[in-house]
Amino acid sequence: MASSLYFLLLLFVFPFAALLLALAVLVRPRPERIPLKGRHVLVSGGSSGIGLALARRAAAEGARVSILARDRSRLSDARETIRLATGVDASVIAVDVRDAEGVARALEALDPVDVLICNQGVFVPQELDLQSLDEVRFMVDVNLMGTFHLIKAALPAMKKRARETGIPASIALMSSQAGQVGVYGYTAYSASKFALRGLAEALQHEVVADNIHVTLIFPPDTETPGLAEELKRRPEVTNKIAASSGGMKADKVAQIALNGIKSALFVVPCNLEGVMLCIATAGMSPQPSIFMAFREVLGASLMRLVGLCFQWSWFGVIKKWHTEKGM
């Protein structure tokens, strides 16, 4: 009786154990620890919201912090905030990420960056039909091109430094749950954020040999000045759809993001819903974490089903809203 129970247990446990073993061999890039203490962390969009929280936390962990943003006075305020909270003096750089040369000059004047956090982002939700192309361009230029500018400017010195010190470096990109699924009102924003993933997957291939790790962070709606602005413009339908995603505090997102960066994860979800989204949208992305890979393989089927349920719900919401509007 006991032996057949054992046998059944083994039969059940064996495939899981075999999968774990296989994943332990397969996962790439190999997991690493990326230290922050004493290293140079640059945060774009660092004068408010998630960026400011990231800068403050990095400073608290002993990093040398630089914050980059457009507005000089907001940068000043941010520097004060960081100094009051941590005693650390952050460097400030006032530049628009859309200005490739400005970004290059600014980064040249700084020490080599060890951890580049491309966190800047703008977000104006609206039906593409009604939205001006200028706003679309604005989002693509800031969120996508701005990130290209930052990476191009930081890479050479980052590579050299990683080579000289032998310590792994990091390029972290702040995406969004809107960079995992596109919903009503998000054509331009989702386009810009989905793009970051294509960029990140290819970039990781290109910089793995330089001991640089790429990380994508996927926060949900986060309580920031940016969100407050964005909520004013949101179409009704988007509100009905996006309401299903819980909001988070900037500091919590920053904490989770930094932990993910330090563990050299490729994707960093920020809440339970985010974990499910990450599993559903794992796609062909690299996965350095055995545990996350295990969850992805086992959870993929269920998450696809859940995803289809969400789409069923969303299309229902859209239909209902249009019927009510008499369209």
Next chain:
Amino acid sequence: MGYLLLLLLLFFVPFLALAAALAFLVRPHPVHVPIKGRHVFITGGSSGIGLALARQAAVEGARVSILARGAARLQEARDGIRLATGVEVATFSADVRDADAVAKALEASGPVDVLVCNHGVFSPQELDKQDLEEVRFMVEVNLMGTFHLIKAALPPMKRNVKATGLPASIAIMSSQAGQVGIYGYTAYSASKFALRGLAEALQHELISDNIRVSMIFPPDTETPGYAEEHRRRPDVTNLIAGSSPGMKADDVAKTALDGIKSSRFIIPCNFEGSMLSIATAGLSPQGSYFTALVEVLFAGSMRFLGLIFQWNWFRIIERWHARMKNS
């Protein structure tokens, strides 16, 4: 005998339940998008996949317009199609990066029923070495160009749908590089991944206007564009992506047109593409309950397969770098 029946039932019941649930859930409901006698507008239509699409649509009785930059190639394309099919296609010369020129071209062409955003440029290179001008070029043409076309075509398209009661279509040519980013593809994959975010959100916004969004994901295809691109490819990219085109333009075009007419959201072009599409289904809508069933059933194994591919690619990259160091 009774046990066998029980086992069969135990196996079949959940399977049937899943199939039934999916038949209920899948959105948007598939529709037939006719092209005969309707206006099909194809960008990048003077060569490669676009030209093949134009020719095939003409054969099926559509009223075809092709848009490209070069007047000479447009002329050649028009002549070629006339010779092959007897059909006269309208030609429009414009650079998709120029929003005004695009708007003018679409005004001159009249309302479009099936907009095929097929234009694309592709310069593979390590981001480290690539000029930002080239990055910008790919993002401007592939992404912003598509936004320009959609913005310009939408209002008359919506009016036409209302007037005729027939569904319209916006088809976007992506690429397998829009499903996975690999070495050398930071800018191209960024631009193609972006199209998916755009498409997912756009389908939400246009479903009530009876306009369907389709994305086509061809592999390397034998086109003049591919020949150009192939010369520039980094060695590593060739090692990863293979050095020969996977499909002929005509075959891609046929698959694309079939998918557009069936209002499929995701259109893979070959078997490998189907597997990629399952792996990267993410949270995309899925109108076909059968495809949804395949996606749900195989999601986990496709993720596992994807991880094996990444393991292999990172190995290739590692070995290439080791060889470079030694020589």
